[in-house]
Each structure stands twice: as structure tokens, then as C-alpha cells.
Amino acid sequence: MKKLLIISGFDPSSGAGLIQDVGIATAMGMSVYSAVSAFTKQTLEKTYNVKFREISEILDEIELLEDVSVVKVGVAQPKIIKELRNLFKNSTIVWNPVLESSSGFKFLDEEEVKRYMKFADYIVVNSVEAKKVGIFDNMVITGGHENTEMIEIKYKGKVFQHERIRGNFRGTGCVFSTLFSSLLVLGYTPEESIKRASEILVRVLKRSKDRVQVELLTREWQKVEVLDELNSIVMDIMEIGHLTIPEVGQNVSYALPWAESEEEVAKFPGRIRLVFGKPHFLGDATYKGKSHTARMTLEMMKKFPYIRCTTNIKFNEKYVEKANKIGLKVYEHLRDSEPKMVKEKEGQSLRWGIANIIQDLDKSPDIIYDKGFWGKEAMIRVFGRNPREVIEKVKSVIF
Template structure:
């Protein structure tokens, strides 16, 4: 467990908010106590107010003793107080002498009095020049020029390719990552290496500020594909009733999807072989799909409707859907405007727009009876594959 004692940055780019985001990304249990209140945005610091130790102590002493303590923007004496409270905890102190905009937080001479109470002091190369050399310093070179970033600890020099750009909050993110890896029993050298790799991945997804939350989107990608693969056997089980001649797809979009390559699907589709449904491939974000484009389209109007499945047209399926309370829209392809017919992919967009306009709410089912060169089709919409599967079962089962 890591105890974070750090300042509050209302913009969330640095400070205790950033600390908790990074530790959460590592899956590390975290307790947190605010040590300073700032008035700032992503570009400038206007003021800082350090909290009284006695107030902080009352909050800290009721918490579980931590394995690692990450100290951010705090009155320097705080580090000594924490060492007295927790002699067996590792203390990582991210010294912040001034903001990137030039606001002075702490006096270097005052900081020097307390560096020995921390196991590791993380600071940038400019701050290190003001404080001198100490055996427990981990010095980051993000402010220096070059194609790589170097981090120095004792006789070790770690190097990693630089991510282009200027980012607010790198010190907080890096020191929190080091603290998290130490809490997982990494040797300090390995904690530094791993924290550098993690920060690089975060910065590659960030713009202007450290956006750790974007790294967590990778979990959504895994979960989307995993959800599809787990439910595939259930779709195959009823596939003899549902798979159309052109094949079937279960398309499940990421919450932020803007195109079909941000939609999970089964490349090659689900098809019938000797009357039995088979999948050509496991779930992937690759390949193109009509249902994927439909998912992206309906999300423009109803972002929670992330899943679309096409089902072969049977009149009784439509009738059961209506009788069992599903919202059904009949799409008449003969009424498509010429400009819609002539533009690739526009039919699906126009179809969904018409359904939403008529139903005044998200459709459960949109069907058409076919047209020249177009197979009759039913499309079923829902929040996720499980919900769509249940709707399909309502349609196909007597």
C-alpha cells in the first residue's frame, strides 16, 4: 500500500490527483492526504497554502501503516514528521522547488535540512543543481535537450527515448510510478526503469499534460474483445436460426469510438457451414463491417448504444419482437433518396437517423425487406453483446 501526501492541483495535471491516477493504473492500493492547497491551472500557479502538520497527522494516524510513502508538494518538515511516524516505511520525496511557470514553492536551503529523512528524493536536474549532490537523489533529465531522457541514481544512468512535446505533471507521475513499483517489491533500480517505461507509454497518449487516464483505455480495448470472445459460443449456438446469407457480425464499440476500427468485431464474420454456425476469426478491431459502422452512427445520438448485430430476416422474428415489447422500425429501402443510394455507407446512416426520428428513442430493432441486390435484414441494437443476445432470443424463440 502507498500513502500519498501531496498537494492538490485543481487542474488534475499534477499533484495528488495525478499521483492517485498513476498508482491506480498500477493496481496499487492507495491512501491519500492533502498537504498543500494551490490555486492553479494547467499554465500557471497563483498561490499555495501548506496545511498544518497537526491537521494532517490526525488524518494519517487513522490509516493503515503504509509500505511506501510518496511525498509531493509539502512543507519540507513534513518528511521528518512522516519518518518519525513510520520508521519502517520507504519514503519517496518528489521535491518541487518551483512550478514550470516560475512560481516558487520552497526555499532550497530549507529543503536541504530534510533530504536525509527520505529514502529516495526525486527531482529534476535544475533542482539538483540548486540542492547539490546527495546519495539518495534520483535526478531526472526531462528539462535537458536531446532525443533521450536520462535518469541518474548513484552510479546508475538510465536512458529512454524522449516523447516529443512539453508536459505538465511528469515529476508527479514518475515519482508515483517509482513508489508504486517499490510497493510491489521492485529493487529501486528496477522501479526506476519500469517507471520510465510506464511514463513513456503515458506521454505517448498525452497532449500538453500527463493524461494517465488515456492509458487506462487499453483496459477497455481488452475488455471489449474479451467480452465478444466470451459470448461468441452463445451466438454460435443459435446461429442456425440467425445467420443470414451474407454472414453475421457482432460489433461492440469502444465508449469513445469514432470509426469502425474502434469497434470490436469478428473479421470474416460468423457463417453457416453445413447448417452450423462457425466463426472465421476471434474478435479484433481490424477489418471492416457494416454493423461496426452502424454502431458508430447510433452512438452519435445515443452513446450508450455500443453494440449491433445483424440477423437474417424472418417475418415471424419481427412479429415476435413487436409482441414482446421491443422498439421496432421498418426501413423501406425504396424510399431512400438517390444521393443516399449512390454514396457508399450512407444508407446505414440514413436508416438509423430515420429510426431515431420516428421512435424518439434508441431502436431495438431495425429491419428491411430487401432491395435490388440487397438481402432482407434485421439489425438488433443494445448496450452490449449480452443485451443484444437476449433481444435476439426474444425474437427467434417461440
């Protein structure tokens, strides 16, 4: 597998530099090598000092690395670019020579940078830096510092535009150049890399505050994974649904790790119902819509954040007895103990019941059941870390 080697400075605030670079690269699915080129003293607001590592030390660390497709360099002594060209003759070198920090701290001398530009395949700089070092044929010039409605990126006479997201963000140069490098590893052309890197950066900036929060990008694959995990139990429900689906229907909800609203909890659309004795789904799992199991999951996560999945199955005394017999942690929700204002408010009854039960527990419950109330069907709710764990608990009590 082709690798991306990242050589950049260590920023303890993680607003830019190596940590930011590795974060965005791994979010892009890259297999990454890395080395620290410098140590900085800085916060998200200001840079105070930089200490460059000896080039010989860095080269000694990386000389045995294989399958390096692209080398991405950030803040480093300019001479290292020539050494990298000799060491990785068949690799593409992308250099983002940060001349100074966003707070005005000077990292590199413009004249020294110019001497080593010819050894890189691509130089990624902002428009201010380009004016200082001059325009070179291998430059990708970003226009975030210009006072234009759209941000322009220039490369070999071509101009690429993307939406400007207003805000004072740190780390945009690091992130863009690393996205650009990652896409080169994937075989994108420079032009297509610029376009796609811009699209991804805009997407992340729309969700970010103060700095480029690359961790938000990694949340996207988790959203897909949660849906996949939920859809993976459809066949299980098809097999056992005739034993579990209540009259009001069943659902299974699976929350994202950071979920705070129902829109961040995956669930099946509508409810799973028996049609001619067989489970019927309205569609694949989705984040759209509402579900009582989603609300219960959110309530459970307030105390036990790792319990992210909930389903409801029809009440059967034998199921409860079996659950107790095999050692599951079983609790009863007494409907007649609910305050009047809770009973009268749609969607609050079960959340109140769960909160009331778990408030003094040290370990999360496996099952919470109730025997029904006027207009409310008796029900068993099963909780777990993920859909597979929940469905296995269900099977353990019905067979």
C-alpha cells in the same frame, strides 16, 4: 492488499498534484489512500499561490491507515517527511519535493528540503532541482530539462535512457514519481521501476497534449475489457447461430466509449458464417478491419452514446412479431426510401437509415429491420449497451 499512500497538493487545474497522482496510481491498479498537503491557485499555464496545510492535521487524518507499502509525497512542508518516517516505520517513502512550478512559482526552500532528505528512501527530482540541493545517494534524477536527444534518468551511478517526446507538458514529474512508487508497491526493484515508469510515461506523452493526460492510460484496460466482453458471447452464438446467421454472414461490434472510427470498435474478423450448419469464427475479437455493424454502432452512438453494441441476424417475420409482442422498440428501415446517392455509396445505406430513424426518437431502438432490396438480403439489426444485452435480446426474439 498493500496500499499506496499519496500526500500531495491540490491543483484545481488537475495538471499535476494529488488528482494527477491518484489518477495514474489507480490506472496502475493501485489501492490508494490519499491526503491533501496544500491548496494551490493555478491554471495549466501558471501558479499564483500555495497554502500549506498544518502537518498535525495531515497526520491526524492518516495515522490509522494500515497496510501502507509506499508513501508518495509531492508538494508538502519538508518537515512532514520526518514525521512520516516515525509514523510508517516499515513503509517506503518516495519524495518528489517540487521546488518550483513549471511557470517559476517557488514552492519550497532548497536548504529546508536538504535537511529532511535523509528520512526518505527515494528522492525524485529533475536535473535542475538536483543542482540546487546537491546530489544524494537516494536520488532519482530525471533529465527532462536537459537539452539532450534522449532523456537520461540517473540513479546510484546508473543511467537509464528513454525517448524524448517533444512538447511543453505539465505534470511529468508527478506522473513519473507516482509510476515509480506504484511499481515499488508491486515489488519492482528501483532500477526496474525506473525503466517501466519511463516506458509508460513515454506511451502516455505520445497521446497527450499540454499536460500529461493520465486518463489515456486508463483507456488501455477498457480496450482489453471490450474485447473480453465481446469474446464472452462466442459460446452463445455457437448455440443459436443456426437460427440467426444470415446468408451474408453475421458480426457483432462493440465500441469503446469514446469511439469515433471503426478502429475504435471491436468486432470479429471477417464474418461469422455457417459451415456444415455450425457457426464458424475466423478468430477472436479485434479492433482491426471493417464491419457494417461497426459503422451502424458509430451512427447510433451519435445520439445514444451508451448504445455501443450491434449485431445483425437473418430476417424472419416471426422474429419481428415476437419482438413487438414482448415490448421491444422495433423500427423498419424502408430501403426504397434511400436517396440515390446513398444507395450508390458503399457502406452509407445503413448509416443513413439509422440516422433517419433515430433523429426524432427520445429512446434508443432495440431493433431496426429491413425487408431487403435488389441485391440486398433482408436483415434484422439488434442494438444494446453491451454484447450480453444484445445477445439476450436476440434470444428473446428467436425462442
